[in-house]
Amino acid sequence: MKQESGTPDYxxxxxxxxxxxxxxxxxxxxxxxxxxxxxxxxxxxxxxxQTILDAGCGNGYMSKEFSQLVGDSGRVYALDPxxxxxxxxxxxTKGTNIVAIVGDITxxxxxxASAIDLIYISTVFHIFSPEQIKxxxxxxxxxxAPRGKLAIVEIVKRATPFGPPLRMRLSPEDLTHALRLVPxxxxxxxEYFYMQLFENHPDAWSDVxxxxx
Numbered sequence: 001m002k003q004e005s006g007t008p009d010y011x012x013x014x015x016x017x018x019x020x021x022x023x024x025x026x027x028x029x030x031x032x033x034x035x036x037x038x039x040x041x042x043x044x045x046x047x048x049x050q051t052i053l054d055a056g057c058g059n060g061y062m063s064k065e066f067s068q069l070v071g072d073s074g075r076v077y078a079l080d081p082x083x084x085x086x087x088x089x090x091x092x093t094k095g096t097n098i099v100a101i102v103g104d105i106t107x108x109x110x111x112x113a114s115a116i117d118l119i120y121i122s123t124v125f126h127i128f129s130p131e132q133i134k135x136x137x138x139x140x141x142x143x144x145a146p147r148g149k150l151a152i153v154e155i156v157k158r159a160t161p162f163g164p165p166l167r168m169r170l171s172p173e174d175l176t177h178a179l180r181l182v183p184x185x186x187x188x189x190x191e192y193f194y195m196q197l198f199e200n201h202p203d204a205w206s207d208v209x210x211x212x213x
Contacts (some may be wrong), residue, residue, distance in 0.1 A: 048073065052070060054077065055120065057078070057136045060085075122152075
Protein backbone atom coordinates (compact mmCIF):
# COMPACT_ATOMS: atom_id res chain seq x y z
CA MET A 1 0.00 0.00 0.00
CA LYS A 2 1.24 3.51 -0.80
CA GLN A 3 0.41 6.82 0.75
CA GLU A 4 -0.25 9.80 -1.54
CA SER A 5 3.37 10.91 -1.18
CA GLY A 6 4.53 7.61 -2.66
CA THR A 7 5.97 6.41 0.65
CA PRO A 8 4.90 2.88 1.65
CA ASP A 9 2.18 2.85 4.30
CA TYR A 10 3.24 0.42 7.03
CA UNK A 11 0.33 1.15 9.37
CA UNK A 12 -1.50 -2.10 8.67
CA UNK A 13 1.58 -4.17 9.46
CA UNK A 14 2.20 -2.19 12.64
CA UNK A 15 -1.39 -2.83 13.75
CA UNK A 16 -0.91 -6.52 12.97
CA UNK A 17 2.22 -6.64 15.09
CA UNK A 18 0.41 -5.09 18.04
CA UNK A 19 -2.45 -7.58 17.73
CA UNK A 20 -0.07 -10.48 17.26
CA UNK A 21 1.74 -9.85 20.53
CA UNK A 22 -1.54 -9.87 22.36
CA UNK A 23 -3.47 -12.63 20.56
CA UNK A 24 -0.86 -14.70 18.70
CA UNK A 25 -2.84 -14.36 15.48
CA UNK A 26 -3.90 -11.69 13.04
CA UNK A 27 -6.86 -10.41 11.09
CA UNK A 28 -7.12 -8.42 7.87
CA UNK A 29 -4.51 -7.55 5.29
CA UNK A 30 -1.50 -7.25 7.65
CA UNK A 31 1.60 -7.66 5.43
CA UNK A 32 -0.28 -8.38 2.18
CA UNK A 33 0.62 -5.12 0.44
CA UNK A 34 4.29 -5.35 1.43
CA UNK A 35 5.04 -8.82 0.05
CA UNK A 36 6.10 -9.78 -3.48
CA UNK A 37 3.34 -12.27 -4.22
CA UNK A 38 4.84 -13.17 -7.58
CA UNK A 39 8.17 -14.12 -6.03
CA UNK A 40 6.40 -16.23 -3.41
CA UNK A 41 4.30 -18.17 -5.91
CA UNK A 42 7.22 -18.69 -8.27
CA UNK A 43 9.42 -20.14 -5.51
CA UNK A 44 6.66 -22.43 -4.22
CA UNK A 45 6.20 -24.05 -7.64
CA UNK A 46 2.67 -25.18 -6.79
CA UNK A 47 1.29 -27.97 -8.95
CA UNK A 48 -2.21 -28.83 -10.12
CA UNK A 49 -3.95 -31.22 -7.73
CA GLN A 50 -1.85 -30.46 -4.64
CA THR A 51 -3.18 -30.00 -1.12
CA ILE A 52 -2.06 -26.83 0.64
CA LEU A 53 -2.44 -25.52 4.18
CA ASP A 54 -2.42 -21.74 4.58
CA ALA A 55 -1.74 -21.51 8.31
CA GLY A 56 -2.70 -18.19 9.91
CA CYS A 57 -4.51 -17.30 6.69
CA GLY A 58 -6.07 -14.04 7.92
CA ASN A 59 -8.40 -12.77 5.20
CA GLY A 60 -7.37 -15.60 2.90
CA TYR A 61 -5.62 -13.54 0.23
CA MET A 62 -2.94 -16.21 -0.31
CA SER A 63 -5.45 -19.06 0.01
CA LYS A 64 -7.23 -17.63 -3.02
CA GLU A 65 -4.00 -17.55 -5.00
CA PHE A 66 -3.21 -21.14 -4.04
CA SER A 67 -6.75 -22.17 -4.97
CA GLN A 68 -6.30 -21.08 -8.57
CA LEU A 69 -2.99 -22.92 -8.93
CA VAL A 70 -4.07 -26.30 -7.52
CA GLY A 71 -7.24 -26.32 -9.61
CA ASP A 72 -10.45 -28.27 -9.11
CA SER A 73 -8.65 -31.48 -8.19
CA GLY A 74 -6.64 -29.77 -5.47
CA ARG A 75 -7.60 -28.41 -2.07
CA VAL A 76 -6.60 -25.47 0.10
CA TYR A 77 -7.13 -25.53 3.84
CA ALA A 78 -7.34 -21.96 5.17
CA LEU A 79 -6.64 -22.11 8.90
CA ASP A 80 -6.84 -19.25 11.39
CA PRO A 81 -7.70 -18.92 15.11
CA UNK A 82 -9.84 -15.86 14.39
CA UNK A 83 -13.47 -16.96 14.04
CA UNK A 84 -14.55 -13.69 12.42
CA UNK A 85 -11.95 -13.97 9.67
CA UNK A 86 -12.89 -17.58 8.97
CA UNK A 87 -16.63 -16.84 8.91
CA UNK A 88 -16.12 -14.09 6.34
CA UNK A 89 -13.77 -16.26 4.27
CA UNK A 90 -16.23 -19.15 4.24
CA UNK A 91 -18.92 -16.90 2.82
CA UNK A 92 -16.61 -15.53 0.14
CA THR A 93 -15.29 -18.93 -0.96
CA LYS A 94 -18.45 -21.04 -1.06
CA GLY A 95 -18.35 -23.54 -3.89
CA THR A 96 -14.57 -23.37 -4.28
CA ASN A 97 -11.78 -25.74 -3.31
CA ILE A 98 -10.98 -23.64 -0.22
CA VAL A 99 -11.92 -25.16 3.13
CA ALA A 100 -11.87 -22.44 5.80
CA ILE A 101 -11.28 -23.78 9.31
CA VAL A 102 -10.97 -22.21 12.75
CA GLY A 103 -7.80 -23.62 14.24
CA ASP A 104 -4.24 -23.09 15.40
CA ILE A 105 -1.22 -24.66 13.69
CA THR A 106 0.59 -24.80 17.06
CA UNK A 107 -2.00 -27.30 18.33
CA UNK A 108 -3.76 -30.38 16.92
CA UNK A 109 -5.72 -29.33 13.84
CA UNK A 110 -7.62 -32.55 12.97
CA UNK A 111 -6.43 -32.27 9.36
CA UNK A 112 -5.46 -35.50 7.56
CA ALA A 113 -2.04 -36.90 8.45
CA SER A 114 0.77 -36.98 5.89
CA ALA A 115 -1.53 -35.43 3.28
CA ILE A 116 -0.36 -31.81 2.95
CA ASP A 117 2.00 -30.98 0.09
CA LEU A 118 2.72 -27.44 1.28
CA ILE A 119 2.29 -25.62 4.57
CA TYR A 120 2.55 -21.85 4.20
CA ILE A 121 2.80 -19.47 7.15
CA SER A 122 3.48 -15.75 6.84
CA THR A 123 4.84 -13.24 9.39
CA VAL A 124 3.59 -15.23 12.36
CA PHE A 125 6.37 -17.59 13.47
CA HIS A 126 8.42 -14.92 15.27
CA ILE A 127 5.66 -14.35 17.84
CA PHE A 128 5.41 -18.03 18.82
CA SER A 129 6.39 -18.91 22.37
CA PRO A 130 8.76 -21.89 22.96
CA GLU A 131 5.72 -24.04 23.73
CA GLN A 132 4.01 -22.93 20.52
CA ILE A 133 7.15 -23.66 18.47
CA LYS A 134 7.18 -27.18 19.85
CA UNK A 135 3.49 -27.63 19.02
CA UNK A 136 4.01 -26.17 15.55
CA UNK A 137 6.86 -28.56 14.82
CA UNK A 138 4.83 -31.54 16.01
CA UNK A 139 1.81 -30.64 13.88
CA UNK A 140 3.91 -29.86 10.79
CA UNK A 141 5.59 -33.27 11.11
CA UNK A 142 2.16 -34.90 11.43
CA UNK A 143 0.60 -33.14 8.44
CA UNK A 144 3.31 -32.96 5.78
CA ALA A 145 3.37 -35.58 3.08
CA PRO A 146 6.72 -37.21 2.26
CA ARG A 147 8.78 -34.59 0.43
CA GLY A 148 6.17 -32.01 1.39
CA LYS A 149 7.28 -28.41 1.83
CA LEU A 150 7.08 -25.87 4.63
CA ALA A 151 7.35 -22.19 3.65
CA ILE A 152 7.85 -19.57 6.36
CA VAL A 153 7.72 -15.87 5.48
CA GLU A 154 9.39 -13.56 8.01
CA ILE A 155 10.60 -10.00 8.34
CA VAL A 156 14.36 -9.53 7.95
CA LYS A 157 16.57 -9.43 11.03
CA ARG A 158 17.79 -5.85 10.64
CA ALA A 159 16.50 -2.35 11.19
CA THR A 160 13.35 -1.57 9.16
CA PRO A 161 10.77 1.26 9.20
CA PHE A 162 8.26 -1.02 10.96
CA GLY A 163 7.96 -4.39 12.62
CA PRO A 164 8.88 -6.10 15.88
CA PRO A 165 12.01 -5.44 17.97
CA LEU A 166 15.19 -6.98 16.56
CA ARG A 167 15.37 -9.37 19.52
CA MET A 168 12.12 -10.98 18.32
CA ARG A 169 13.18 -11.39 14.70
CA LEU A 170 14.54 -14.56 13.15
CA SER A 171 17.10 -15.00 10.41
CA PRO A 172 16.92 -17.92 7.97
CA GLU A 173 19.67 -19.55 10.05
CA ASP A 174 17.58 -19.14 13.20
CA LEU A 175 14.64 -20.87 11.54
CA THR A 176 16.86 -23.69 10.35
CA HIS A 177 18.12 -24.29 13.88
CA ALA A 178 14.61 -24.07 15.32
CA LEU A 179 13.00 -26.71 13.11
CA ARG A 180 13.93 -30.30 12.25
CA LEU A 181 13.35 -30.05 8.54
CA VAL A 182 15.83 -29.90 5.68
CA PRO A 183 16.27 -26.30 4.44
CA UNK A 184 15.91 -26.08 0.67
CA UNK A 185 16.35 -22.39 -0.03
CA UNK A 186 15.81 -18.77 0.96
CA UNK A 187 13.96 -16.32 -1.27
CA UNK A 188 13.62 -12.53 -1.04
CA UNK A 189 9.89 -11.79 -1.14
CA UNK A 190 9.79 -8.05 -0.53
CA GLU A 191 12.12 -5.27 0.47
CA TYR A 192 11.94 -6.31 4.10
CA PHE A 193 10.84 -9.94 3.91
CA TYR A 194 12.24 -13.35 3.07
CA MET A 195 10.76 -16.83 2.68
CA GLN A 196 12.59 -19.82 4.10
CA LEU A 197 11.75 -23.15 2.47
CA PHE A 198 12.05 -26.59 4.05
CA GLU A 199 11.42 -30.08 2.73
CA ASN A 200 10.13 -33.08 4.65
CA HIS A 201 12.82 -35.68 4.05
CA PRO A 202 12.36 -39.03 5.83
CA ASP A 203 15.47 -38.48 7.95
CA ALA A 204 14.81 -34.80 8.68
CA TRP A 205 13.38 -35.15 12.18
CA SER A 206 16.54 -35.53 14.20
CA ASP A 207 17.03 -33.82 17.54
CA VAL A 208 17.88 -30.15 17.13
CA UNK A 209 18.18 -27.67 19.97
CA UNK A 210 15.59 -24.90 20.00
CA UNK A 211 16.80 -21.35 19.54
CA UNK A 212 14.46 -20.25 22.31
CA UNK A 213 15.22 -21.23 25.87
